[in-house]
Amino acid sequence: MNNANILVVEDEAIVAKDLRNRLTRFGYTVPAVASSGQEAINKALELSPDLVLMDIKLKGQMDGVEAAQEIHKYLDIPIIYLTAYADDNTLNRAKITDPFGYLLKPFKERELQTNIEIALTKHQLEKQLRNNQKWLSTLLKSINDGVIASDVQEVVNFMNPVAETLTGWQESEAMGRNSSEILNIAHAETHHPIENPIKKVLQDGVVNQLPENTILIGRNGNGIPIDHSAALIRDDKNNIIGAVLIFRDITELKTAIEARKKQVEQAQIVAKLQELNQLKNDFLNLVTHELRSPLSNMKGMIQLLEVSPLSEEFQRYLDIIKAECDREMELINDLLDLQRLENSSYLPLAPDALVLEQWLPLLIEPFQARVQEHQQTLQLNLPANPVTVISDRTSLERILIELLNNACKYTPSGGEIIITVSYNASVIPLETIITVSNTTEISASDLPRMFEKFYRIPDADIWNQGGTGLGLAIVQKLVTQLQGSIKVESGDGRTTFSLIFTDLAPTSTTQQ
Structure with a gap:
């Protein structure tokens, strides 16, 4: 939108001159340059420019945000902030004034011009919209009421x-x-x-x-x-x-609303009952297989052991019994853990300093043999600088083990599993980010249900892959306990679970 009049508010003379030259090259007119908040107000009232480029840090008692607030009291002018400061306090103060842009110095010419054009166009459209709303309001009053x-x-x-x-x-x-x-x-x-x-x-x-x-x-x-x-x-x-x-x-309207409300309530009840019924069926099917089958195997092995000599075969049968018992115990433990996480109001934590460069290699060591057996690769990526986090060792270990178990089960032969540690120092407190990624893809329709209890990906071979269907539900509960967040993304042949959390206090109790 050429020929627009733009007021520049900048207390650095060299920067102000550079801005004027740039704006002139863009085809805009700069009727004045103000170097203080009060001068900016006076120039705006005098000139009524089409837009104001406002530096936030100005000389004097009034900064750019305060000047913008005063200008908005009298004029409907879009304002774009130019600043070298991106801290949350400055940004929050600026947002209150409803700016049309917020550019961080240094910026490119194209970026400046684009923001100006968008601001001018947006302001014009909003003004037209306000006028149209007034017309629409009047027209609506002419209906047959x-x-x-x-x-x-x-x-x-x-x-x-x-x-x-x-x-x-x-x-x-x-x-x-x-x-x-x-x-x-x-x-x-x-x-x-x-x-x-x-x-x-x-x-x-x-x-x-x-x-x-x-x-x-x-x-x-x-x-x-x-x-x-x-x-x-x-x-x-x-x-x-x-x-x-x-x-x-509105007699008919009220009748229709009440009828619709009842229909929605009934539909919600039916859907909930169906969901609970399906959950019950899935649970019963799982329990039937996971509890009865191991018991049957144990009985058969015991009968064979009773007539078998003490030999390698005896040891093999014993190993089978032990494996089935372990599988049974895994299901029982998962059910108990999930019940504890869902029913406990207060969960005690034991914050501990964990040096991830030392702790994570020990954690993943037991998985190396497993991935080699399945012809997979397991890679750990750590940042150059040491990372120490304050967290509950037991909970964080359980989270990562569940995610690695999940990745190992669903990664095909020849696939890779990558654990990456990074941190976000731009926020306070600092955030630690741990991602577990593997070469398998999950459909977008399945992603929202990944943390549901007993949910399994359709067409998955659940008996071959094992597990209880409770691991990710437990992970989500534990992440919440650690005051963190978890999300899952999938695309381009990979699925990634991202953990984001901050340090816990020296002593902590989480309320669910």
């Missing part, structure tokens, strides 16, 4: 046929009467009178919504539920010359 108009003394001077029907008053009878005589409005349940909306809008100058369950009591004594809109009527000098009330019978 009840309409009553009055002068500033609340004396009725117009009624349409719908208003006659709803109130029971003919226009010829209502003309010249106070609108409060015509509009008998009350609460539907208590029948306590409610102040006349026309009187209210004339007194306060603003439109006030009627309370819920409002009725209009007609001349015949019957009550009709209504909704309304009241507005002032002004002449071309903006003087108030009266008020208009538009109201409508």
